């Protein structure tokens with residue numbers, strides 16, 4: 498029997514144009530550029546404008562990834578959006594994306610594993626492909642976390658930024674692709690990083706607003722300690738599972754939360770910082786989007802090439818953590834060029850027609 502492998506064949510990112518520097522934040526809360534840079538490595542972050550949402554950033558990153566993969570949106574089987582700042586509590590942001598890009602055959606759902614969500618999504622997609630459940634899958638990490646930040650809380654507002662990144666995964670018998678993954682969770686630490694307001698125990702009310710429960714709450718020191726430990730453990734375990742050593746890994750792409758966490762992980766792994774991708778200085782922590790955004794920039798900078806082995810490693814609220822080892826390939830060979838952006842134009846028309854049809858049916862059959 499032939500082996501099905503799950504290859505990353507397309508990648509794309511989308512970030513807002515609006516930049517918020519540390520000096521800008523220093524005008525809002527009691528902090529300084531020097532404090533933020535020395536404690537986090539972050540210099541600036543992107544902020545979504547009022548027209549941009551988690552779904553719009555996700556759709557743009559998705560189209561770019563489909564263009565790289567040269568894949569028609571109608572050929573997608575599944576769309577996973579990993580996010581902690583979804584368009585709605587429900588329906589899923591992934592369904593909004595499905596409609597916008599015209600992925601007429603795809604089933605779509607959101608995945609909530611905080612900043613580890615993208616790595617969870619890669620593993621799910623890879624398993625679906627390997628078990629013959631799907632051929633073409635879009636995994637997106639997209640966030641507008643700055644909408645959940647309390648801009649009066651200097652402990653959290655310095656950290657986060659908005660953006661989206663996407664991978665296309667496709668089945669192929671060629672060797673390579675996702676080789677191993679290790680995923681974990683520990684709900685006993687759920688209180689260390691959360692947005693409690695609007696959920697089942699604390700439904701939205703004047704009181705939850707007054708108490709600020711709709712904002713990100715974080716115990717920074719505890720998260721820091723947890724992160725440095727699990728990044729090392731998960732990376733070692735996934736490399737070992739693939740029967741490799743760190744010498745076989747050309748590039749490490751960690752979740753972009755804090756320069757000091759990344760440096761501590763590199764030290765723990767005894768791995769050179771020159772082979773670690775870091776771009777949090779320009780984007781801050783974009784949660785689920787940070788790994789795909791860092792990957793796209795690594796490719797653009799020539800730091801990740803076909804044949805290279807890379808480990809994606811993340812941690813986040815939940816608590817969750819995990820890593821995936823990928824042998825990088827690139828787009829599958831194709832015969833005819835497709836235009837995902839053209840399909841998006843048709844998708845808009847189809848979506849309007851579908852709504853109109855529901856209205857007419859409601860008018861004919863009545864709404865009761």
Ligand code: ACO
Nearest residue numbers: 528532536611612651652655717718720721754755813814
């Ligand atoms: N400017 C100036 N001073 C500040 C600021 C600020 N922006 N923020 C905190 N401080 C103060 C604190 O009040 C504290 O003062 P105190 O000692 O008088 O109480 C002092 O600085 C030191 O605070 P610490 O919390 O010890 O600072 P630390 O060095 O740990 O850095 C930080 C804080 C940057 C938040 C760090 O703990 C961190 O990065 N933790 C991990 C957070 C993280 O990665 N979260 C995202 C997880 S991913 C996800 O799922 C979304």
